[in-house]
Amino acid sequence: MRRLSPFNITAVALGLAFLYLPIAILVIYSFNASRLVTIWGGWSLTWYRALLQDDAMLQAAWASLRIAALSATAATVLGTLSAVTLTRFGAFRGRLLFSSMVYAPLVMPEVITGLSLLLLFVALGIDRGFWTVAAAHTTLTMCFVTVIVHSRLVSFDRSLEEAAMDLGCPPFKTFLTVTLPLIAPALAAGWMLAFSLSLDDLVIASFTTGPGATTLPIRIYSEVRLGVKPEVNAICTLMIAFVAVATIISSLLTKRGAVRRAREATLGAAV
Amino acid sequence: MSTDRQTPPRFAPLADPPLKGRDKRSALPARLVVLIPYAWLVVLFLAPFAIVLKISLSQTAMAQPPYLPVFDLAAGWEGLKDFVGQLSFESYALLGSDWLYILSYLKSLQVAFVSTLILLAIGYPMAYGIARSPRAWQPLLVMLVVLPFWTSFLIRVYAWVNILQRDGLLNTVLMKLSIIGEPVAWLASDTAIYIGVVYSYLPFMVLPLYATLEKMDDSLLEAAADLGCPRARAFWQVTVPLSLPGVAAGALLCFIPICGEFVIPDLLGGSETQMIGQTLWTEFFANRDWPVASAIAVALLVLLLVPIMIYERLQQRALEGAR
Numbered sequence: 001m002r003r004l005s006p007f008n009i010t011a012v013a014l015g016l017a018f019l020y021l022p023i024a025i026l027v028i029y030s031f032n033a034s035r036l037v038t039i040w041g042g043w044s045l046t047w048y049r050a051l052l053q054d055d056a057m058l059q060a061a062w063a064s065l066r067i068a069a070l071s072a073t074a075a076t077v078l079g080t081l082s083a084v085t086l087t088r089f090g091a092f093r094g095r096l097l098f099s100s101m102v103y104a105p106l107v108m109p110e111v112i113t114g115l116s117l118l119l120l121f122v123a124l125g126i127d128r129g130f131w132t133v134a135a136a137h138t139t140l141t142m143c144f145v146t147v148i149v150h151s152r153l154v155s156f157d158r159s160l161e162e163a164a165m166d167l168g169c170p171p172f173k174t175f176l177t178v179t180l181p182l183i184a185p186a187l188a189a190g191w192m193l194a195f196s197l198s199l200d201d202l203v204i205a206s207f208t209t210g211p212g213a214t215t216l217p218i219r220i221y222s223e224v225r226l227g228v229k230p231e232v233n234a235i236c237t238l239m240i241a242f243v244a245v246a247t248i249i250s251s252l253l254t255k256r257g258a259v260r261r262a263r264e265a266t267l268g269a270a271v
Numbered sequence: 272m273s274t275d276r277q278t279p280p281r282f283a284p285l286a287d288p289p290l291k292g293r294d295k296r297s298a299l300p301a302r303l304v305v306l307i308p309y310a311w312l313v314v315l316f317l318a319p320f321a322i323v324l325k326i327s328l329s330q331t332a333m334a335q336p337p338y339l340p341v342f343d344l345a346a347g348w349e350g351l352k353d354f355v356g357q358l359s360f361e362s363y364a365l366l367g368s369d370w371l372y373i374l375s376y377l378k379s380l381q382v383a384f385v386s387t388l389i390l391l392a393i394g395y396p397m398a399y400g401i402a403r404s405p406r407a408w409q410p411l412l413v414m415l416v417v418l419p420f421w422t423s424f425l426i427r428v429y430a431w432v433n434i435l436q437r438d439g440l441l442n443t444v445l446m447k448l449s450i451i452g453e454p455v456a457w458l459a460s461d462t463a464i465y466i467g468v469v470y471s472y473l474p475f476m477v478l479p480l481y482a483t484l485e486k487m488d489d490s491l492l493e494a495a496a497d498l499g500c501p502r503a504r505a506f507w508q509v510t511v512p513l514s515l516p517g518v519a520a521g522a523l524l525c526f527i528p529i530c531g532e533f534v535i536p537d538l539l540g541g542s543e544t545q546m547i548g549q550t551l552w553t554e555f556f557a558n559r560d561w562p563v564a565s566a567i568a569v570a571l572l573v574l575l576l577v578p579i580m581i582y583e584r585l586q587q588r589a590l591e592g593a594r
């Protein structure tokens with residue numbers, strides 16, 4: 001039955017073209033020598049050089065990277081714990097509430113999450129800045145990590161854990177020495193997804209940020225509101241390159257199957 | 272592929288014994304495994320909603336923080352009574368009486384609904400095409416669909432500003448081809464919002480659809496063909512019904528967040544009717560009216576409660592049931 005029908009090929013090709021063409025155009029125009037975004041003035045690195053002079057943009061990028069690394073790490077720890085809870089602890093009191101809280105942020109509109117977190121920080125009298133954005137991003141991204149790790153935990157061979165425990169290994173040690181190495185690719189994929197989601201987020205960061213913690217998306221957004229700027233094309237291209245390189249490295253490092261499963265799990269296992 | 276995924280495991284390694292306290296060494300770590308993420312989510316996800324609800328019942332004030340009453344723990348029981356007495360439904364009355372807000376909600380629902388239909392129309396053939404392609408290609412094709420999701424949302428929306436602006440690429444190409452005589456104002460229109468939304472959410476639609484279509488047993492279609500069912504009819508009577516869980520998941524995964532979308536309508540849309548996410552943003556950042564912004568959030572949440580609950584049911588059934 002697996003024949004290549006022209007209809008199927010066309011559908012996939014058109015769909016992929018629709019997904020990639022705008023990004024390709026953005027990348028090409030970042031090398032445009034002309035300040036007028038629409039007129040092609042030949043290849044040039046002018047806007048990348050201009051970017052190096054833009055201290056505000058560089059500072060924002062640095063803040064974003066630190067927030068993303070911190071929140072992705074925290075989210076990976078919390079997300080893994082949640083996934084273990086959901087797969088290995090059977091029924092416990094409050095399980096329904098727990099699984100609802102784990103899945104809800106995946107679809108919760110960002111304006112609601114952002115506003116509610118801001119009001120929490122205000123109510124607690126916490127000064128907003130680096131730490132509040134990182135905590136907010138951890139809350140958002142841990143749910144994605146949970147879904148990825150969860151799908152790995154339910155699909156792997158439990159008999160390995162059982163064997164270790166039959167041989168007298170305590171559960172906690174079994175988890176560290178048997179389970180953790182086996183689900184490591186899922187943790188890596190989860191960390192990367194959490195990192196890129198944090199790097200990307202504008203809405204929640206805008207609500208929870210404070211003086212001195214302007215993230216890259218907030219900075220880019222304030223520039224973009226005023227119209228298209230070639231410098232913005234350049235920084236966007238750098239971010240795309242960053243993600244592309246990271247994705248390639250991660251797929252080289254981890255087994256292809258594991259990465260693929262994890263990627264599907266991100267959204268697809270949704271079903 | 273072990274079979275014990277199908278049935279509840281007889282032997283749950285990390286679960287029962289440690290919690291009963293039989294093995295003292297593991298009891299504490301086992302409890303912490305549950306407690307740490309649980310506490311995190313209660314404090315940073317659940318509790319904030321209670322605060323949003325509380326502030327939506329407050330009144331705007333020229334103060335820091337800009338609302339009244341402020342709950343004073345030190346005042347004790349009297350303080351609480353005082354506090355409850357001061358709660359007001361003013362913000363909600365405003366939402367219900369001002370057409371600005373009602374139109375804003377309707378616009379959000381309209382954009383989300385129409386976009387979800389367009390996404391289904393584009394996403395289904397794509398997912399179907401990928402699921403029917405040779406097995407060896409599938410990982411690559413799926414990765415190509417997911418990759419844009421890993422690049423910044425903001426960047427992808429911004430990429431369309433480049434294309435759709437008055438002297439942008441789309442107008443230039445269309446004019447070169449003499450399809451249009453003069454530049455069309457694509458930006459600041461509903462068309463631009465739909466393009467941006469469909470573009471941004473396409474992976475969210477394709478992946479759940481692909482996940483169900485890929486699991487489908489080819490022999491079902493062969494059986495239909497053997498029994499003389501034409502291919503087109505087999506598609507509508509076998510493939511489509513079997514993929515409905517994927518359709519539901521994909522549709523909800525798109526519909527719910529689109530309702531609260533802010534970035535896309537703000538960068539691509541016009542200024543006539545705002546989507547509710549923009550209205551909330553304006554109330555909060557421009558007007559500094561925290562109670563009204565909170566009331567908008569509560570009302571949006573109530574509006575989305577049923578779709579979110581259906582989505583959660585689907586998600587839980589998918590992840591906990593047989594996979």
